[in-house]
Amino acid sequence: MAQAANSSRTRRQILRAAVKRFANAGYAAASVQQIVGDAKVSKPALYYHFRDKAGLFQALVSEAHDERFGVVQEAAARGRDFRGQLVEILVALFDYFHHHRELTRIAFATAFAAPGEVPAKVRYLDKCQRNLEFIHSLMKRAQADGELGHRFDSRDLAYGFYGLTNFYVRSHLLIPNYRLNRRTAERIVDLFLNGAGAQKKRE
Amino acid sequence: MAQAANSSRTRRQILRAAVKRFANAGYAAASVQQIVGDAKVSKPALYYHFRDKAGLFQALVSEAHDERFGVVQEAAARGRDFRGQLVEILVALFDYFHHHRELTRIAFATAFAAPGEVPAKVRYLDKCQRNLEFIHSLMKRAQADGELGHRFDSRDLAYGFYGLTNFYVRSHLLIPNYRLNRRTAERIVDLFLNGAGAQKKRE
DNA sequence: AACAGTACCTACCGTTCGGTAAGTTTTTAT
């Protein structure tokens, strides 16, 4: 073959199979035997491309987080005003999740997994923090620009929006019939900006 | 011994050890050998009290969910008005989570776990739905009573509040320095009711 | 032609897994 090691056909097949297995069984319950079976390669082939089971998992999750982070940043750049940014971010996330359901499952499960369940190697928490910090920076800028009041601490706002978002995505993972489209994104942003108590449309 | 089977000393010891192991390692990675080791009982003692590993886990999670649901209902009954109900629910949940950190970890991890990771026996989804439906009923009643506008669908509101709540608890699980007290509860409820855009205190 | 490195393979390692068979002690019922 003699391709670049990161895009070898075998490597890609292993990753594809691993996503499915990890998504459906979790890290601990997914066995490398099943993975190499699905990928139609031998076990040493897997251990040639990845240091161990943990390394395989890590490569998967790390790449997914980075890609998602990039998507969010691009979306934020597309937004005209603050509300537009939030909507764009949500739409982009919905789209990303729609096309990477299994990776998303893994990411969520990993975030909530018991400390000893998932290989401790990478600090997934850091990657999540990075996302949160980005949202936080948006909130701070919106407050500085006067697009957002100072009634709430910017960190609380970041938590609130992040939480709202996560929950909708999560619900969609569990109950896929809840359709996540641009209209949903706008509704969530309005709920966030105007509150449940708002009686009429924002002017 | 000859006690009621549900409160035998051995059984309680097994459950105590199991909570710790499942919370720290996840379902699949926690082994029954470790559990009986911690509990200082033999393996067949465990299999005497529980049908199998899945049954042990199920008993744990099921009881936790039911207890939590009861706590929420009692809290809601304590609230004077709608806002008070929401605040009371949050305070009660914060308190419950504070005293049952490990069980909470398990509950969250289970909710997000891959389908094949956790024993399929019980529909945990149903227990979560029950919680959501209860919140939903509060929202509907608040709308009927005029305490809440009709700008948002009651189900969206339930999702929103549930999501906000979950996220804060979750954050607290991951980053315990974020203190969850009554003041935090009130801030979250205000954010939910008035929205991030609100500039001044609710009258 | 000789060698080195890549990219795998078959076959197997020691360990640990969930679970059980069969026997023993303790408690309760008659």
Added chain:
DNA sequence: ATAAAAACTTACCGAACGGTAGGTACTGTT
């Protein structure tokens, strides 16, 4: 006193686990 059920024990399965030793086929380089 005795049977029987409950509450365990030690000792041990077979299967599956993650991981590896050692060999092989195929490049590309010298």
